[in-house]
Amino acid sequence: MLTDKELEEINEEKKLYPYPGAACIDALKIVQHHRGWISDEAVEDIAAELKLATDEVDGVATFYTRIYRKPVGRNIILVCEGISCMIMGYESLYGYISKKLKIGFGETTGDGRFTLLPVSCLGDCDHAPVLMVNDDHYRNLTIEQIDSILDSYI
Amino acid sequence: MEKPLTEHIIPDKLPPGLKEYRKAGGFSGVEKALKGMTPDDIINLVKTSGLTGRGGAGFPTGLKWSFVPKNAGDGYTYLIANADEMEPGTYKDRYLLEGNPHQLIAGMIIASYAIRAPKAYIFIRWAYKKAETLIRKAIAEAYEAGYLGNNILGTGYNLDLYLHSSAGRYICGEETALINSLEGRRGIPRTKPPFPAVSGLFGRPTVVNNVETLCWIPHIVNKGAEWFMKLSLTGEGGTKLYGVSGRVRRPGLWELPMGTPLREIILDHAGGMQEGYSFRGIIPGGASTDFMTEDHLDTPMDFASVRKTGSRLGTGTMIILDDKTCPVAFIRNLIRFFADESCGWCTPCREGLPWVEKILASFESGEAKHSDMAILEFHTWYMGPGNTFCAHAPGAVEPLQSGLKYFREDFMKHINEKHCPWKQKA
Numbered sequence: 001m002l003t004d005k006e007l008e009e010i011n012e013e014k015k016l017y018p019y020p021g022a023a024c025i026d027a028l029k030i031v032q033h034h035r036g037w038i039s040d041e042a043v044e045d046i047a048a049e050l051k052l053a054t055d056e057v058d059g060v061a062t063f064y065t066r067i068y069r070k071p072v073g074r075n076i077i078l079v080c081e082g083i084s085c086m087i088m089g090y091e092s093l094y095g096y097i098s099k100k101l102k103i104g105f106g107e108t109t110g111d112g113r114f115t116l117l118p119v120s121c122l123g124d125c126d127h128a129p130v131l132m133v134n135d136d137h138y139r140n141l142t143i144e145q146i147d148s149i150l151d152s153y154i
Numbered sequence: 155m156e157k158p159l160t161e162h163i164i165p166d167k168l169p170p171g172l173k174e175y176r177k178a179g180g181f182s183g184v185e186k187a188l189k190g191m192t193p194d195d196i197i198n199l200v201k202t203s204g205l206t207g208r209g210g211a212g213f214p215t216g217l218k219w220s221f222v223p224k225n226a227g228d229g230y231t232y233l234i235a236n237a238d239e240m241e242p243g244t245y246k247d248r249y250l251l252e253g254n255p256h257q258l259i260a261g262m263i264i265a266s267y268a269i270r271a272p273k274a275y276i277f278i279r280w281a282y283k284k285a286e287t288l289i290r291k292a293i294a295e296a297y298e299a300g301y302l303g304n305n306i307l308g309t310g311y312n313l314d315l316y317l318h319s320s321a322g323r324y325i326c327g328e329e330t331a332l333i334n335s336l337e338g339r340r341g342i343p344r345t346k347p348p349f350p351a352v353s354g355l356f357g358r359p360t361v362v363n364n365v366e367t368l369c370w371i372p373h374i375v376n377k378g379a380e381w382f383m384k385l386s387l388t389g390e391g392g393t394k395l396y397g398v399s400g401r402v403r404r405p406g407l408w409e410l411p412m413g414t415p416l417r418e419i420i421l422d423h424a425g426g427m428q429e430g431y432s433f434r435g436i437i438p439g440g441a442s443t444d445f446m447t448e449d450h451l452d453t454p455m456d457f458a459s460v461r462k463t464g465s466r467l468g469t470g471t472m473i474i475l476d477d478k479t480c481p482v483a484f485i486r487n488l489i490r491f492f493a494d495e496s497c498g499w500c501t502p503c504r505e506g507l508p509w510v511e512k513i514l515a516s517f518e519s520g521e522a523k524h525s526d527m528a529i530l531e532f533h534t535w536y537m538g539p540g541n542t543f544c545a546h547a548p549g550a551v552e553p554l555q556s557g558l559k560y561f562r563e564d565f566m567k568h569i570n571e572k573h574c575p576w577k578q579k580a
Contacts, residue, residue, distance in 0.1 A: 015317045016275075018356055026322050050338075063340040063497075065322035066280050079296035082242040083441060084399040086487045087479050119240040120324065120491050122281050125473070126397060135283045136491030144407070 001044050006031055009010045010049060024060050028067050037068040065120075073108040073115040075153040078132040081122035089126040096143045100115070113154070156385055157393060157409040158373045161364070162476045163253030169288055172295040175256040175520035183372030184301060188266045188309045196268040196375065204391045209236055209327070209364030210439055210468040212457040219575070221351035222269045232360040233266045233274040234354065235368055236332060240279055240324045241440030242491055243473040247365040248394040249407050251285035255292035255368075259315065261368035264375055266313050269361050272539060276317045277332055286319055293317060313435055324495035327543055330354075330364035332495065343544035348479035368393060376378065388413030390456040394467075396426035400474030401431040407471070411534045416446065420474070431476040435560060439468015440548025442490045444556035445475070464556065479574035481561040482568055486514035492550035503547035506537045517565065520573040530558060 003012070013026035027046045032038055038061050062069045079094050094105075094109040102107050108115040108117060124130040127139030133153055139144070162178060168178065187196055199269060201216030216333045239247040250258065258276070266274045271384050278286055293315055296302045304312045318336055320326055330344035333355050349398055354360025370392060374382050383391040390412050396419050397407040403425030409421065420426065420433070427433055437443045438455065444465035446453065453459050460467040482523060493507035510533050516522045534555035537547035558565065567575050 007220035016318070021354075022338040025335065026318070026338075027317070029321060051545070060340055062321065064320075067321050072334060083473050083484065083486070083487050084243055084490070085398050085407075086477070086483070087473070097482065118280075120494055121244075123239055123245045123248050123279065125243050125245050125471070126407060128399060128405070132281065137281075139286075 002031065002049060003034065003040075006034055007049070010046075021056075022051045024052060024057060024106065025052055025067075028061055028064075028081045031090070034069060036074075037071050068094070073112050074118060075113060075134055076132075077150075078117050078119040078122070079105075080120075080124075080128070080130045080132075081118045082084075082125060082127035082128070084118050084128040085121075085130060090129040092143060093129055093131065093141055093146065096146055097150075100146070114150070155411065158385075159250065159257070159369050159393065159395065160253065160409040162257070163249065165253070168253045169292075170256065170300055172256055172292070172301075175254070176299075179376070180256055180372070181260055183375040184260050184263050185307060187372075187374075187375045188267055188307055188311055191375070191441070193268045193270055194445060197265060199379055200268070200374060203374050203382040204389075205367065205370055205374060205382065206390065206457060207364055208366035208370075208394070208469075210241065210442075210466070212467065215363065216365055218351065218363070219265070219269050219361055221349065222361060223352065224270070225503065226270075228272050229358050230356075231269055231271040232355045232358060233262060233271045233504075234270060234329075234332065234336065234355065234360060234362045235262055235274070235276045235365055236327060236329065236362050237276055237278040237285070237365045238281070238320055238332060239282075239365070239469075240327055241442065241469055241471075242396070242488065243399055243437070244440045244469045245399075246397055246407060246469060246471050248282055248285060249395065249523075250365055250369055251282060252288060255285070255289045256296070257294055257369045258289075258365055259296050259301070261371040262315060263296075263306070263313060263362065264371045265361070265368055266522075267311055269359075271361070272312050272314065274313060275288075275355075277326070277336055278317060278319050278573040280320045280322055280348070286317065289317055308427065323497070324491075325497045325544075325546060328546065332362060333360060340497070342499045343546075345543075357367065366454070375415050376424050386412035386456070388454050388456045388459065390458065394455070394470050396423070396455065397471035398474060399471070400436075401428045401476040401478070402426065402474055403428055413456040413459065415451070416455055417451040419455065419472070420451070424463075427476065431478055433474065434473045434477055434481070436472045437553055438465055438472050438553045439470055441473075441491060442466075442545075442552055443468040444552045445560050448559050449579055466552070478576070480518070481557055481564050482514055482517045482574065483576065485557045486511060486518065488553050489514060489550060492546065495502065496546060500543040500544050502537050503550075506533050506547065507550055510551075517568040518577075519576045520568065520571075522569045524569055526569070527558070530554065534558070559562045 009030045015022040049055040206212040206216045229370040331341040335341040350360040435447045532550045
């Protein structure tokens with residue numbers, strides 16, 4: 001069941017388009033914003049709300065990288081793997097984070113605190129290497145900064 | 155030197171609000187266009203100015219607008235600002251979006267009026283959260299001031315402007331994939347023809363323009379086509395946002411006259427190479443462009459001149475290959491990006507890119523064979539123009555094909571020495 005708050009936000013987005021199905025991506029983002037990820041049940045509920053087939057919504061949900069069809073941790077770390085970040089040494093940042101949290105890309109820490117994901121480019125290339133935690137961007141990174149950045153997310 | 159696009163942008167400061175920007179003359183182009191010009195006047199002016207698409211393809215903007223039918227029957231015509239900047243190495247639209255959202259809005263009002271569109275969308279990349287917040291605020295201000303909504307400035311013209319934030323995927327920057335995505339579907343490119351100008355968003359005539367392109371419109375309306383042409387050092391008008399990232403002293407972004415030579419951008423603006431690193435080449439316009447090398451340093455960086463070197467200006471945000479970075483690893487990183495971001499619709503792209511990536515990985519692990527060179531060569535043709543559904547794979551193989559040409563010896567070293575020569579150095 002979609003919550004009243006979710007429905008209210010989805011209805012706001014519907015106004016932007018001539019038919020409800022066009023708000024599919026917005027609806028997925030709204031539900032994910034409240035729940036962290038998109039479950040099978042959420043796919044069915046969104047489909048019903050937008051008058052779409054369940055498979056159609058799932059096709060959309062699985063196409064986009066920023067829609068999560070599996071549970072994720074409370075905080076999401078996106079490590080930029082773009083070309084400028086490669087040149088500037090993202091691999092050692094990844095190595096450090098991965099060792100510290102004992103997880104690789106696509107995994108979540110046992111306490112559910114962090115999920116570690118790669119991201120193809122964050123559009124911050126003149127400040128490489130960069131990463132994002134949730135909605136926050138971190139630029140010109142060195143390994144020494146990682147501990148204090150991660151400490152601020154609980 | 156005039157810098158019209160970035161004049162009111164102060165890095166790391168909040169952008170000008172509507173009142174402030176209006177006071178600086180930021181909306182005078184809108185007033186002039188809506189009150190004193192017909193839609194056709196504007197299209198003709200933009201055509202005369204020679205403005206070309208700044209998203210990478212360099213297609214003449216006025217011509218694109220002129221393809222929209224003047225009498226399109228019942229229903230809306232749409233304008234979309236493509237703010238889905240996701241080309242690796244590219245961060246120029248972000249600068250304009252965060253630095254001065256009202257400039258984009260002013261450009262969109264005039265462009266929408268020119269193509270007779272009552273609805274417009276900004277399709278923004280999910281990662282640009284700060285820009286998203288600033289644009290939402292700017293749109294609200296524009297409604298409040300009567301620049302958006304019904305009967306704009308008392309002219310009888312109506313325009314609604316919406317913001318849509320994406321959910322990822324590079325391919326959504328391709329205009330027909332963007333349209334599918336805005337309709338709530340998987341972001342897969344559509345067959346052309348019909349071109350979006352005839353049948354685009356919701357099956358209606360649609361123009362998709364890059365952010366930097368749209369930001370030019372109010373300035374061209376204000377100051378004219380001749381002024382625009384004179385900003386440039388070459389035959390292509392305007393200024394250009396150029397960027398450099400990689401091992402240079404001052405990575406960054408600069409608004410410079412169109413046609414500024416490559417050497418000047420790298421040495422004077424980016425400060426030259428960092429201590430201990432030397433220049434081997436650049437890809438000039440994001441990931442999907444061919445390498446340029448030392449021989450091309452005197453190239454004026456406009457669309458036509460870069461094309462003569464065998465590359466493309468693309469987005470004008472360059473990535474430098476230095477001598478401490480393995481060219482094969484550099485190209486592999488790009489190919490992996492394109493393989494990950496392939497929409498999977500057509501076979502050469504879906505299957506070919508991961509195949510190429512595997513082969514490049516084998517170079518790095520020292521397992522590549524001489525015959526692999528021929529396979530790589532084959533793929534630069536097989537995924538080239540005309541063999542795939544859209545420009546994704548042809549773009550992906552551009553750095554590969556030129557890399558095989560310019561850095562052939564480095565590829566051969568990997569095969570002959572059975573390891574990556576850069577791995578020891580590190």
